[in-house]
Amino acid sequence: MTQPAKQPTLAFIGAGNMARAIIGGLLKTGFPADRIWASEPALDRMDDLKAQGLNTTDDNAVAVKNADLIVLAVKPQLLKEVLLPLQSAASTEDKLFVSVAAGITCDSINQWLGGQQAIVRCMPNTPALVGMGASGLYANAQVSEEQKTQADSVLSAVGITAWVDEESLLHAITAVSGSGPAYYFLFMESMISAGIKQGLSREVATQLTLQTARGAAEIACTNDSTPAELCRQVASPKGTTEQAILSFQSQQLDQVVENAMAACADRSHELAKLLGE
Ligand SMILES: NC(=O)C1=CN([C@@H]2O[C@H](COP(=O)(O)OP(=O)(O)OC[C@H]3O[C@@H](n4cnc5c(N)ncnc54)[C@H](O)[C@@H]3O)[C@@H](O)[C@H]2O)C=CC1
Numbered sequence: 670m671t672q673p674a675k676q677p678t679l680a681f682i683g684a685g686n687m688a689r690a691i692i693g694g695l696l697k698t699g700f701p702a703d704r705i706w707a708s709e710p711a712l713d714r715m716d717d718l719k720a721q722g723l724n725t726t727d728d729n730a731v732a733v734k735n736a737d738l739i740v741l742a743v744k745p746q747l748l749k750e751v752l753l754p755l756q757s758a759a760s761t762e763d764k765l766f767v768s769v770a771a772g773i774t775c776d777s778i779n780q781w782l783g784g785q786q787a788i789v790r791c792m793p794n795t796p797a798l799v800g801m802g803a804s805g806l807y808a809n810a811q812v813s814e815e816q817k818t819q820a821d822s823v824l825s826a827v828g829i830t831a832w833v834d835e836e837s838l839l840h841a842i843t844a845v846s847g848s849g850p851a852y853y854f855l856f857m858e859s860m861i862s863a864g865i866k867q868g869l870s871r872e873v874a875t876q877l878t879l880q881t882a883r884g885a886a887e888i889a890c891t892n893d894s895t896p897a898e899l900c901r902q903v904a905s906p907k908g909t910t911e912q913a914i915l916s917f918q919s920q921q922l923d924q925v926v927e928n929a930m931a932a933c934a935d936r937s938h939e940l941a942k943l944l945g946e
């Protein structure tokens with residue numbers, strides 16, 4: 670991790686799947702556990718985090734007061750009711766709020782925090798847990814360069830980061846990388862099921878599918894060739910792969926993926942409209 674000039678104390682408001690993926694990734698990089706606060710309504714759900722040396726609390730205001738950088742990691746539907754009571758804790762110092770909530774805009778968060786807070790909106794993904802996250806980030810006008818570096822340090826400790834200048838691009842980032850891991854998991858499940866239908870045991874179908882996904886991702890990430898070129902390298906003319914590719918194409922895989930990602934981005938827009946007041 671590239672350490673910022675001043676290493677911030679972090680607070681996670683909500684210690685569910687996404688927060689745990691980032692926390693787990695940070696701890697693996699050696700980020701000091703005692704500089705992380707985690708806040709949840711049920712303290713006992715954080716026993717494991719406490720055992721790892723994190724500070725835990727069931728009072729979000731305590732976590733906010735103790736932190737420089739606060740990661741808002743509750744469901745979008747809960748963000749308003751979580752933030753309204755935090756107005757006084759938030760306004761006492763120069764704090765940076767990093768929201769990972771899908772859809773919810775900086776303006777809504779500021780309205781609920783009752784001020785002109787420095788807010789980074791971030792769309793991370795769960796591979797952060799293994800240091801392979803892919804996060805899109807957007808900073809509002811109140812975010813200083815130092816705060817931007819701090820937010821980047823946290824997210825780049827657990828994967829790659831890409832900053833965008835237009836907040837609305839976070840809808841597309843949600844469709845690509847925020848939700849993206851689920852598409853690959855779904856595809857893996859389909860391949861495992863199809864392998865089983867062709868006579869393989871679940872164990873063998875699973876092992877081969879997962880290693881194939883890992884290998885394909887590794888080549889795609891380390892090779893200069895585009896994924897389309899790599900596909901052609903596997904698909905010998907008149908060979909076996911070609912038939913699979915033709916089958917995908919005849920069922921308009923591109924269109925299927927485009928529709929799914931449009932549905933994802935539409936939902937992100939919808940959440941902003943439904944919940945943003
Ligand atoms: N799961 C994912 O892959 C991704 C999730 N996100 C975003 O991350 C946020 C959290 O999602 P998940 O971690 O999947 O959900 P989750 O349900 O696993 O975690 C949310 C946590 O918030 C806690 N919580 C509920 N009420 C609370 C309160 N009043 N104060 C503090 N904590 C409270 C819940 O107990 C739960 O542990 C969402 O806004 C989502 O849009 C963003 C990118 C990817």
Ligand SMILES: O=C(O)[C@@H]1CCC=N1
Binds near residue numbers: 771843847848
């Ligand atoms: O499904 C969701 O709403 C969250 C946001 C991106 C990934 N998971």
